[in-house]
Amino acid sequence: MNGAPMNSPGQPAERSFVVFQMESRRFALLAGDIVELAPPVRLHTFPHTNPLLKGVIVRRGHIVPVYDAAVLGGRHAAAHRFFLIARSGGSKDAELAAIPVAGECELVSGELQPAASRPAYVSGTLAIDGQSIDVQDGEAIEVLDLGKLVASIPSPSEARS
Amino acid sequence: MKSAESVAGRERKAPGTESVILFVVAKQMFAIAADDVQEIRSTDSLAGGANEIGGAQVAKVRHTILRNRRTYYVVNGAVHFGLLATRPSLVLILRQRRVAVLVDRIERMAEIPAVHDLPLAFAGTERHWYRGLAYIDDRVIPVVDPAGFLTGEELRHLDRASALPAVEQAESAVHQ
Numbered sequence: 001m002n003g004a005p006m007n008s009p010g011q012p013a014e015r016s017f018v019v020f021q022m023e024s025r026r027f028a029l030l031a032g033d034i035v036e037l038a039p040p041v042r043l044h045t046f047p048h049t050n051p052l053l054k055g056v057i058v059r060r061g062h063i064v065p066v067y068d069a070a071v072l073g074g075r076h077a078a079a080h081r082f083f084l085i086a087r088s089g090g091s092k093d094a095e096l097a098a099i100p101v102a103g104e105c106e107l108v109s110g111e112l113q114p115a116a117s118r119p120a121y122v123s124g125t126l127a128i129d130g131q132s133i134d135v136q137d138g139e140a141i142e143v144l145d146l147g148k149l150v151a152s153i154p155s156p157s158e159a160r161s
Numbered sequence: 162m163k164s165a166e167s168v169a170g171r172e173r174k175a176p177g178t179e180s181v182i183l184f185v186v187a188k189q190m191f192a193i194a195a196d197d198v199q200e201i202r203s204t205d206s207l208a209g210g211a212n213e214i215g216g217a218q219v220a221k222v223r224h225t226i227l228r229n230r231r232t233y234y235v236v237n238g239a240v241h242f243g244l245l246a247t248r249p250s251l252v253l254i255l256r257q258r259r260v261a262v263l264v265d266r267i268e269r270m271a272e273i274p275a276v277h278d279l280p281l282a283f284a285g286t287e288r289h290w291y292r293g294l295a296y297i298d299d300r301v302i303p304v305v306d307p308a309g310f311l312t313g314e315e316l317r318h319l320d321r322a323s324a325l326p327a328v329e330q331a332e333s334a335v336h337q
Contacts (some may be wrong), residue, residue: 042299044300044301046189046191046301046302046303047189047242047243047244047287047290047303048283048285048287049243049285049286049287050282050283050284050285050287052282053282053283056280056294056301058296058301063277063280063294063296063301064280065280065282065283067282088281088282095280095281095282097280097282
């Protein structure tokens with residue numbers, strides 16, 4: 001998958017994104033950061049203090065932290081069928097991170113639009129065909145920046161309701 | 162009671178591996194390097210020798226024990242890791258630290274080939290709790306850092322509360 005811009009000069013930069021469902025809400029990640037959609041391997045849990053983390057999985061010899069993207073949307077985690085594994089930074093050496101998803105992932109082309117008044121781990125909202133509103137539920141699709149998500153440790157009260 | 166070292170010595174150790182003791186607190190399994198543990202005792206055997214700390218500001222420490230003329234602060238493992246309170250049956254007396262840790266039970270000894278870095282996503286106090294993660298028998302188990310049970314500030318609080326002799330405090334400052 002390639003997240004590089006495909007447009008000619010003067011046009012808005014269009015890139016590839018993977019959109020995934022968390023209950024009734026959809027989020028997106030840059031397609032170029034996605035490593036794989038992994039099967040539901042065992043989730044290992046142990047005590048820690050980051051409310052965004054569910055635990056870790058072991059995938060291809062790597063211990064990968066698992067984020068609960070549902071918490072970002074102020075909802076409880078739903079049943080998941082897969083783990084969407086992505087790099088949590090721009091480089092190939094960046095740490096991997098996993099997000100449990102129901103499996104309904106789409107590869108779409110769109111534009112990353114700046115989004116005001118959103119948490120630092122949201123790099124913008126996704127506009128598809130010039131529309132910045134997710135037609136499924138009327139909410140904008142937030143494009144997550146896993147690198148900034150890793151750097152942030154919001155308390156439960158900071159998670160949006 | 163045998164020392165942890167003598168128990169570990171009975172198992173064959175492959176080159177490059179590390180011997181760990183797997184212990185359980187509130188149904189959660191942890192690992193600690195066998196070399197970091199001086200002694201494992203039952204809580205019953207130490208009940209008579211434990212002294213309560215009055216007015217301690219460190220909630221996870223309520224008692225001291227005296228072993229070989231040295232005072233150890235007894236850390237409740239469940240409180241330390243933020244787990245549900247349990248009834249611990251064993252005390253791990255750590256080597257070269259004035260810390261003993263209450264745990265529910267010892268699972269077994271194990272050899273681990275490596276301690277994997279804790280992912281950066283774990284950025285809170287758990288970075289002090291753990292040296293890293295071990296992968297043992299299809300399980301990911303945190304390997305505790307013995308230095309993480311009590312911070313220098315907590316030790317100073319406890320030293321004041323327990324009115325430990327100045328000589329022992331100075332000695333512990335060297336080890337912490």
